[in-house]
Amino acid sequence: MVVMEYLADNKYINLYNLLKEKRDNQKYLQQKVMDAAKLLHSGDYVHGDLRASNIMVSTDMKHIKIIDFDWSGKVDQVIYPYFISKGLPWHSDVDCEKPITKEHDLHLLKKSIESNPF
DSSP: OOOOOOOOTTTEEEHHHHHHHTOSOHHHHHHHHHHHHHHHHHTTEEOSOOSGGGEEEETTSOOEEEOOOTTOEETTTOBOOTTOOTTSOOOTTOOTTSBOOHHHHHHHHHHHHHHSOO
16 A cells, blocks of 8 residues: 655645755755655665655755655665666666665765755
């Protein structure tokens, strides 16, 4: 079963778009994003596609929502699909049908943020 929450356009903005706008509170926002990733990982879950386009930030910048859990699951139980995009800055160990790791998540997230610096 898939459970989704509706995120109203006037209450949340995609991190990718937010980075392009270069708003204030940049260090605070960067820390909130990393804290959200660490919370996911603390339960031994991985995302597999953790980048700015899959993170939503509330307009007041107090809440972070990670979206697009197609590839996510428990560490050591999920693998990348056979059709990953070669155009993303993946960790060097990432490849089709190989295990998704926390290190991969953090690498892609950091690269995504670096390409759109705060």
